[in-house]
Amino acid sequence: MQLPLRGLLLNGGKSSRMGTAKGALKIGELTLVQYMTQQLAAAGVSDIVISGDEVPDQFADQGPLGGIEAVLTAHPGARWLVVPIDMPQLDVATLRQLIDQGEMAHTCVHFAASVLPLYIASGDDCLASVRACLRSDNHKHWSIRNWLASQQCCRVAAPNESVLDNINTPQQWHSFLANNNL
Ligand SMILES: Nc1nc2c(ncn2[C@@H]2O[C@H](COP(=O)(O)OP(=O)(O)OP(=O)(O)O)[C@@H](O)[C@H]2O)c(=O)[nH]1
Secondary structure, eight states: OOOOEEEEEEOOSOOTTTSSOGGGOEETTEEHHHHHHHHHHHTTOOOEEEETTTBOOSSTTSOHHHHHHHHHHHSOSOEEEEEETTOTTOOHHHHHHHHHHHHHHOSOEEETTOSOSEEESOHHHHHHHHHHHHHHOOOTTTHHHHHHHTSOOEEEOOSOGGGGOOOOSHHHHHHHHHHTTO
């Protein structure tokens, strides 16, 4: 019996390269938070927690792993699809592929090209090792990689790696909007 699947939308951090909160960027009438929430819902994940907004980090300034720790602590008893706010090209088929692979593997799964998005088969089972990693390693960008390296997780090939591109700067954001006629 699988645990209920929930979405964890990572919307913390400083957005320093963008210069403005990434989640508040607009795609038409929608904020990026609303747009990504729609993408998750279209992939079948409608029970979503927004890290940074709804659940503040307890391990502050420690990057995405700090956000994951706070949400897993606040919402036990779930498995998770963890998605960063700054991958607006993530499409429903790619998200579905990750969920399907996770449901077969019963463990953490991510694409070989990127540690995010990430499927977590049991938040409760991961919490102790997540906290241990955060206590021993406060490097924002490496803590999630180091934690995953300590796990028996699956890395799978993405159908199309370009959908995993992060949008970090105003230039990247304008290119994304223009390339997609948005
Ligand atoms: N909850 C939480 N999420 C974070 C944190 N740092 C980054 N993130 C999220 O992780 C993803 C990747 O973020 P980055 O691009 O590495 O960092 P950023 O703070 O958004 O941007 P920069 O300041 O330009 O590095 C995004 O979805 C961020 O919202 C953090 O400290 N806490």
